[in-house]
Amino acid sequence: MTSPQELPPQGRTLEFEIPSDVRFIERIVDAVRAECRSHRFDERHLALNVPVALTEALSNAILRGNERDRAKLVRVRAVVDEIRLVIEVADEGSGFDLETSLRDPTTPERLMAEDGRGLFLMLRLMDRVERVPVPGGSLVRMVLHRAS
Amino acid sequence: MSFTITKQGDVSIVEIDGQLIVGNRQELKQKMLEALEAGARKLLVDFTKTGYIDSSGLGVLVSLSKKIREQGGELRLAALNEDLRTLFELTKLDTLFQIADTREQALASF
Numbered sequence: 001m002t003s004p005q006e007l008p009p010q011g012r013t014l015e016f017e018i019p020s021d022v023r024f025i026e027r028i029v030d031a032v033r034a035e036c037r038s039h040r041f042d043e044r045h046l047a048l049n050v051p052v053a054l055t056e057a058l059s060n061a062i063l064r065g066n067e068r069d070r071a072k073l074v075r076v077r078a079v080v081d082e083i084r085l086v087i088e089v090a091d092e093g094s095g096f097d098l099e100t101s102l103r104d105p106t107t108p109e110r111l112m113a114e115d116g117r118g119l120f121l122m123l124r125l126m127d128r129v130e131r132v133p134v135p136g137g138s139l140v141r142m143v144l145h146r147a148s
Numbered sequence: 149m150s151f152t153i154t155k156q157g158d159v160s161i162v163e164i165d166g167q168l169i170v171g172n173r174q175e176l177k178q179k180m181l182e183a184l185e186a187g188a189r190k191l192l193v194d195f196t197k198t199g200y201i202d203s204s205g206l207g208v209l210v211s212l213s214k215k216i217r218e219q220g221g222e223l224r225l226a227a228l229n230e231d232l233r234t235l236f237e238l239t240k241l242d243t244l245f246q247i248a249d250t251r252e253q254a255l256a257s258f
Contacts, residue, residue, distance in 0.1 A: 118203040
């Protein structure tokens with residue numbers, strides 16, 4: 001976790017806790033995007049990188065981590081400042097190995113597949129994506145630096 | 149978010165207003181499969197009013213293109229903004245779909 005001491009004074013933290021239901025995704029994306037907008041992230045980040053990568057992380061936590069079990073929660077923490085966005089998405093599942101879960105979906109044999117692009121997009125659209133072991137679940141942390 | 153299907157000549161035009169993501173992709177799939185079942189063979193998705201698309205949304209377009217082709221039909225895409233086009237380029241799906249700059253160009257290409 002990013003410690004508060006590392007944040008410039010104007011940094012803000014948003015925290016959410018939702019049941020495992022994909023209908024909650026858009027409102028979280030909207031809130032995080034609005035915060036990034038207020039910190040002058042560029043339009044491409046607001047329209048592409050942030051919403052797509054965050055949607056992927058949330059749907060992964062809801063559908064795979066918590067297997068749509070509404071009794072299980074997804075916790076989101078977004079720290080936004082003038083330098084970067086740090087998003088943490090935690091579920092109650094056993095997690096996945098980022099390296100082994102990533103198959104290149106752009107190869108000719110996988111191009112026609114319906115699934116398998118989520119992690120690929122997260123890694124392409126964020127500056128850093130990592131899985132952090134946490135007690136009782138799994139956490140994915142993504143970092144995006146604000147374009148200068 | 150909403151999906152609307154209108155006809156222009158023999159082309160069924162699907163407009164996506166809002167996001168195409170995991171929470172609504174099945175609705176789009178259902179509507180387009182219904183159109184296919186009703187006899188539509190030329191389908192055009194117009195992204196003029198579309199916000200963002202996630203991997204589920206891309207996946208459903210891939211799945212629909214396969215089904216439409218199996219039925220002897222054609223699926224074309226039009227009016228992707230720069231961010232959406234980047235998404236298709238990153239995933240190389242721009243090589244899979246015929247993508248026109250505008251709805252009019254797509255209609256003329258059928």
